[in-house]
Amino acid sequence: MAGTDSIRVAVRVRPFDNREKKLGSKCIVSMNGGVTELTNPNEPKEEPKTFTYDFSYWSHDGFKVSEPDQYFEPDDDKYIDQKRVYNDLGKQMLNNVWNGYNCSLFAYGQTGSGKTYSIMGYGTNKGIVPMLCENMFVDMKQKTESSFQVAVSMIEIYNEHIRDLLNPKNTPIGGLQIRGDRNRGFYVSSLRKINVNSYAEVLDKINEGTKNRTIATTNMNATSSRAHTVVTVTVVQQHKQDGRNMTKTSTVNLVDLAGSERIGKTGAEGDRLEEAKSINKSLAALGNVIKALASISVGKNAHVPYRDSKLTMLLQNALGGNSKTIMIAAISPADDNYDETLSTLRFANRAKEIRTRAVVNESPTDKLVRDLKAENEQLKKQLLDSGGVKKSDSQTEEIRLLLEEQIERNRELMEMEAVWKRKLSEVESASQAKLALELEKQERMKTTPHLWNLNEDPSLTAVIIHLIPEGVTAVGNDKANPKPEMLLNGLSILQKHCVITNDKSVVKIKPCGKAKITLNGKVVSKKTKLHHNDRLLFGSNHLYVLHHPQDMAMDLKLGKPDEKVTYEKAQEEIAENLGFRLGQQDKSKEVLMLREDLLKMVPMVNEANAISEELKKKTTFEIALVSPHARDLKHGRTQVNVIMKNPEHGTEFMWTRDQFLNRKYIMQEMYQNFMEGSKDWDVEKESDPFWEPPDTEVTIGYSHMSLESLCYMIEMQESIVITDYTGVEKGLLSVSIIPCRKDGKEYDENDDVFCEPEEMIGKPVYFKLKISGARGLPQQFNKSFCRYMFYLDDVAQKTEEIGDTINPDYEYERLIQIPCVTKQFLDYLSGQPLLIEVLGRQYNRPKVSREPTGLNLSMSMRSTAGTGKSYRALLNIDTHKKLNKIYDMIKDAKRQGHDTLPIWQVEKILKTGETGNNT
Numbered sequence: 001m002a003g004t005d006s007i008r009v010a011v012r013v014r015p016f017d018n019r020e021k022k023l024g025s026k027c028i029v030s031m032n033g034g035v036t037e038l039t040n041p042n043e044p045k046e047e048p049k050t051f052t053y054d055f056s057y058w059s060h061d062g063f064k065v066s067e068p069d070q071y072f073e074p075d076d077d078k079y080i081d082q083k084r085v086y087n088d089l090g091k092q093m094l095n096n097v098w099n100g101y102n103c104s105l106f107a108y109g110q111t112g113s114g115k116t117y118s119i120m121g122y123g124t125n126k127g128i129v130p131m132l133c134e135n136m137f138v139d140m141k142q143k144t145e146s147s148f149q150v151a152v153s154m155i156e157i158y159n160e161h162i163r164d165l166l167n168p169k170n171t172p173i174g175g176l177q178i179r180g181d182r183n184r185g186f187y188v189s190s191l192r193k194i195n196v197n198s199y200a201e202v203l204d205k206i207n208e209g210t211k212n213r214t215i216a217t218t219n220m221n222a223t224s225s226r227a228h229t230v231v232t233v234t235v236v237q238q239h240k241q242d243g244r245n246m247t248k249t250s251t252v253n254l255v256d257l258a259g260s261e262r263i264g265k266t267g268a269e270g271d272r273l274e275e276a277k278s279i280n281k282s283l284a285a286l287g288n289v290i291k292a293l294a295s296i297s298v299g300k301n302a303h304v305p306y307r308d309s310k311l312t313m314l315l316q317n318a319l320g321g322n323s324k325t326i327m328i329a330a331i332s333p334a335d336d337n338y339d340e341t342l343s344t345l346r347f348a349n350r351a352k353e354i355r356t357r358a359v360v361n362e363s364p365t366d367k368l369v370r371d372l373k374a375e376n377e378q379l380k381k382q383l384l385d386s387g388g389v390k391k392s393d394s395q396t397e398e399i400r401l402l403l404e405e406q407i408e409r410n411r412e413l414m415e416m417e418a419v420w421k422r423k424l425s426e427v428e429s430a431s432q433a434k435l436a437l438e439l440e441k442q443e444r445m446k447t448t449p450h451l452w453n454l455n456e457d458p459s460l461t462a463v464i465i466h467l468i469p470e471g472v473t474a475v476g477n478d479k480a481n482p483k484p485e486m487l488l489n490g491l492s493i494l495q496k497h498c499v500i501t502n503d504k505s506v507v508k509i510k511p512c513g514k515a516k517i518t519l520n521g522k523v524v525s526k527k528t529k530l531h532h533n534d535r536l537l538f539g540s541n542h543l544y545v546l547h548h549p550q551d552m553a554m555d556l557k558l559g560k561p562d563e564k565v566t567y568e569k570a571q572e573e574i575a576e577n578l579g580f581r582l583g584q585q586d587k588s589k590e591v592l593m594l595r596e597d598l599l600k601m602v603p604m605v606n607e608a609n610a611i612s613e614e615l616k617k618k619t620t621f622e623i624a625l626v627s628p629h630a631r632d633l634k635h636g637r638t639q640v641n642v643i644m645k646n647p648e649h650g651t652e653f654m655w656t657r658d659q660f661l662n663r664k665y666i667m668q669e670m671y672q673n674f675m676e677g678s679k680d681w682d683v684e685k686e687s688d689p690f691w692e693p694p695d696t697e698v699t700i701g702y703s704h705m706s707l708e709s710l711c712y713m714i715e716m717q718e719s720i721v722i723t724d725y726t727g728v729e730k731g732l733l734s735v736s737i738i739p740c741r742k743d744g745k746e747y748d749e750n751d752d753v754f755c756e757p758e759e760m761i762g763k764p765v766y767f768k769l770k771i772s773g774a775r776g777l778p779q780q781f782n783k784s785f786c787r788y789m790f791y792l793d794d795v796a797q798k799t800e801e802i803g804d805t806i807n808p809d810y811e812y813e814r815l816i817q818i819p820c821v822t823k824q825f826l827d828y829l830s831g832q833p834l835l836i837e838v839l840g841r842q843y844n845r846p847k848v849s850r851e852p853t854g855l856n857l858s859m860s861m862r863s864t865a866g867t868g869k870s871y872r873a874l875l876n877i878d879t880h881k882k883l884n885k886i887y888d889m890i891k892d893a894k895r896q897g898h899d900t901l902p903i904w905q906v907e908k909i910l911k912t913g914e915t916g917n918n919t
Helices: 017-025 080-098 115-119 130-141 199-219 275-296 310-314 316-320 335-351 365-386 393-414 416-445 549-557 567-577 591-615 655-675 708-710 825-831 857-865 869-876 881-897 904-914
Strands: 008-013 029-031 035-038 049-052 055-058 063-065 072-076 103-107 146-159 162-163 176-183 185-188 194-196 228-241 242-258 325-329 362-364 451-455 465-467 470-478 498-503 506-511 517-519 537-539 541-548 620-626 639-646 651-657 698-705 716-723 731-741 765-775 781-788 809-818 834-842 855-856 900-903
Touching: 008 029, 008 881, 017 591, 029 055, 035 335, 049 199, 049 335, 055 115, 063 130, 063 228, 063 470, 072 549, 080 130, 080 781, 103 115, 103 316, 103 335, 115 242, 115 325, 130 146, 130 199, 130 228, 130 242, 146 199, 146 310, 162 825, 176 228, 176 242, 176 310, 176 857, 185 316, 185 365, 199 228, 242 316, 275 316, 275 716, 310 316, 325 335, 362 651, 416 465, 537 567, 567 591, 591 620, 591 639, 639 655, 651 698, 651 900, 698 731, 698 781, 708 825, 765 781, 781 809, 881 900, 881 904, 900 904
Parallel strands: 008 055, 008 325, 103 242, 103 325
Antiparallel strands: 029 035, 035 049, 063 072, 146 162, 146 194, 146 228, 176 185, 228 242, 242 362, 451 465, 451 541, 470 498, 498 506, 517 537, 537 541, 620 639, 639 651, 698 716, 698 834, 716 731, 731 765, 765 809, 781 834, 855 900
């Protein structure tokens, strides 16, 4: 009977990255032995949170870079390098493989925490996977008494779609399907497994899968950090034992999980649509599975929801079945990642409680063959019987294909060695041909200009190479005929997108038609010469860098260093050419974090616009920077929000960053379904990320009213400018705050209520807050109202909604009672203006020019000269320029014999000071 083993858990902390160094981040992680401690930066005096794991790996500092191989080697006893991690975890995995156990290794943590570095590594700093595969083939050569067969497969799970990365053309609509088998558990149907005979071949297949992943990610506008990658290595050992032929089979699953962070600290809070379910579904399901398994391990009854996602189905053996499993939790050391780090540590803490039941997968080869023959006979009978069962044609076909697939798999297992040798021979022939082409390409790259891709994920950068040989290179999508030399697919890529010419090493690019191309952040509209290290953006998300050997040699000869081009630099150029000055000189933490937010948001907003255009959704998106002052905050960070506009209806809505990200992931899912040819790619408007109900509350602007006069019991009657987040005037708000008696009656002019602030302390005071109305609000708003919070209000107060006018009279009045004035209240009055938010609901109709409405001149004059508070309040703070323009209009109208003025002209002068035309 199988024994039980706990999942072995290792936590690893990485060095500060460039971003964290620029921000001046503080390290909040410490480690000692297997203990990891985390300090809350907001409560530094609190005791650190303590967690104990099998291994706590300190890789934050204490290392040096060796020459010339650039290996990160320990410079003190504390630093844990890649070799130590492999010796602790990888060697044990390899021993388990030779003993016939299934093994699983998965890495968990937020994006950029170092998961991929531990699993895959880079350069000479090899991770667990390459070292394990390399040592596996070294050991095989020494185990002369056994024969071995090794196969590799590689999949990506994105948005609950499974993609075969070693056979990308074999990806049907909706992705590959998962099947269940009582012996094998869950497996991916129709997945290609490639036989390999050396470490070099394994590495070649992983590199091929990574390249296919990069192409698919770019073409489908996917987000690589939200995808899971699973490399599976199957090892079959055959040997003699007590005169019998024995077979051991080990399956090694190497899982690089998607970034564990949610869309934002608050998810999609405040959005009418739920959080993008498919994006976060698998990690949420993984958390639920681990929680349930941890409960079972301590004797509680719990249902384990493996079937809630495709990821958890495939990890069933790894987490609670037949496997010896290791988890690496990768964490950031920085204080501004405290919440994500704490979440990761808690996740790892639950995982270590889980116990698996690993068994040796060994059986006599003869018995295995007999069992497979018996199973095949049974399957053939089922195949014959399925034709007589009443099912739909699609159901019958699916059953038939499934049974035939299992029969073929069993046949291959029965003829294991012959089939393996045949397939290995085919793979080796293809690999040799491919290797020859790759070597030829690398040789040509030394002298031929070429483009290499830039990706947000460093592991996916410089994976795709396009040579630009002498002559003409056409660039376009796969619908072009003939096929272009440089094939790109996805957002905003035309059939004939552009042509790149190479005339005696002079490289030029020329757009075709309305093709979108930017060069070093600037739009290209005509034939343009290219230089070494130029950054090119084709469409919305195909980002490349030109490597020009001859240009580079000339630059080096002139003493110019070969600059390192990064994804961040390329996005920075695009943002600056859109008008965002990123404050290179200002190194404050706030500015650096704003810059970081902008660099992340600019490409995503561009992509959202491109998806909208591709799907004909008739909406556009713009970035909006909202300062702390605009949000009634004295301190804080400038927010990077997004405005969605519907030009057809003249409506616009502002989303927070988290709302936009949530919507963008839903847009990506919609676009993916569209690209795959799904008939159901479009959805009802209630579920459409490009649609917002027109009656959604929208902030028109804010008015700030000083309250300091109340410290002296002096009434205030003001017309306050309503400004939006950019400071643009959106109208005027008439507000008054009047000291009064307890019953709400106002003091008359004979009452002397003036006093010094200190005289008010300990006494009751009463005020009337009046919001009379607003004037000159934007035309697109059908209804409007005001909202505010005064002093200790715990719920926002609001006026009545007024509709069908841009000059609403709210006629709002509230009696404010302060039973006992305190210094705190006086400090509030003197230091905190009253923020009144003006909100509206928009018309849902196409923009049309309105006919001017007549305004009687005599009535207008009476209203402004008499007791009409609305117009008097409006004009009190207008400039003489506005008044003179209205007066000139009146004189012109009377001279021409008219007794009315177009009201739209008067309102336009009051709002903007310009007369303009009614367009």
